[in-house]
Amino acid sequence: MTNIGTAGRRWRRLAAAALAAVALATTGCGTGGGAAAAVTYDEAKTSGKIKAGFANEAPWAFLDKDGSLTGYAPDVARAVLKNLGIDEIEGVVTDFDGLIDGVRANHYAFVAAGMSIKPKRCETSDFADPDFQVGSAFLVPRGNPKNIEKFTDITGSGVQIATLGGAVENGFAEQAGVPSDRIEPMAKQDDILRAVRNGDVYGAALLDVTAQWLVKNNPGTGLEVTPTIQASDKPEVGTFNFRKGDNRFRDDFNRELRKLHESGEWLRIVEKYGLTEANEPTPAMTTEQYCR
Template sequence: MRIYTTRTGRRRSVLAAVACVIALTASACGLGGDDAAAVTYAEAKESGRIKVGFANEAPWAFLDEKGELTGYAPVVARAVLKKLGINEIEGVVTDFDGLIDGLRAQNYGFVAAGMFINPKRCEGSAFAIPDYQVGSAFLVPKGNPSQINRFEDITKANVRVATLGGAVENGYAEGSGVPPNLIEPMAKQDDILRAVRNGDVYGAAILDVTASWLVRNNPDANLEVTQSFQYGSRPDVGTFNFRIGDDQFREDFNRELRALHESGEWLRLVEPFGLTAANEPNPAATTEQYCAG
């Protein structure tokens, strides 16, 4: 059994315990040949199987203890794809900052990682409609002795803070005047949790939903989450993203995704991963607005 990795478009084998293929139905991990899942919409419509890129970041898209792909994005994607006649998804784990490159290289059909929409990312991929909104927060030691509640506090306290490589928090820190030596981008969520827990960094700047998930699922880590805040004049919104030019796929996906929100089914699907009605995006928010900056 293998799991695919695509930071630079390459693949490598890993232990079977971490698993590789996640499907809507209980099927084996098909690899290569006629069993390989599709990376284009047309092929997926014909075969009923498609590859998706994800970054193994809980609760957005991650492998559970059984090696099965779960999280907000895969669960919502499955519900949408089923309406399009695609009943199985195969996960391709990729470092977060390599997801768009992997998409353009056709390592998978689309990205299911809950990625924020912003102008830079819109240059290399085509985003679906906004699917959720969220704030930022800091994962810190209990009691927050250095009182880190905003990015500006990092500079005042002169402490090092971890971020996820390629995530928006890196730009937020830079925009807030935080010296580069106080920000430590890391490739994986597990690396961030371990660094904060071990005291290698003071804390981490991540999404509030992510921080709450990590605290809830690591009760012995002696960590807490600061109050959620919004950077800028509007909330960040995230969704799925597609290759530029895959217009039919994106339009069909948008239609069914919008229907999930309108029916209330979306909220039922995402609640187990810590999202609530407060994470429903403003219906007036558009992908075009966020791509424009």
């Protein structure tokens, strides 16, 4: 019988090696040529090109079949940055768990990955205003024979659940008292889908929008998505991430981001990625509130 924990760790090592090979490579999203894409706001204002870190997680930020950077975060960022005089984004593929370290190390100017605002992350980086709200859900075999619908269901079920390494669902599982050997963090979304589809793990805990996207865009997998849950005492919110000290960049970005929401353009941009009006955060949700 296969040791699932060992297999999961092997996947993580292979995924980490693959990511390491491409972490410093960039995927162009503009016309190319001319000045190099910048890793600081001031340089980007001059060159018109900027680098953004992303984790290749659909529908948040990912490479399409042509190898172009697409998704909710890049498309919203393009609309914001265009109004700041920056016309091109170059994506730097990075393990989700390493995105903040990458922006701090100047590998790119900001993170466009649909990252949740969490106090621990706020200690070492800055976030834009909340840009979306979501819940969590489980990607499970059709019919959900083990009846996994919330994190507390995992403990007594005897199953293992995959997560994206560094994602909020790992913390939710820990808070719910789920034994660590029941959770299998993986570096890549493709690994998670493959593991659930092949039965190497029972299911996966993901953002609800992510799980719904995977089922919709991978027909024939025999998987379904459980009802959305709020695993904490308030809705999960996410946005764009900046290095500490880049206050002018963050403030200018926030100003144009608010305009997108106020005009209704934000909803028009994100609808094709499965986000709806229900995913818009309320004005009462602030970065300061979620960083506390």
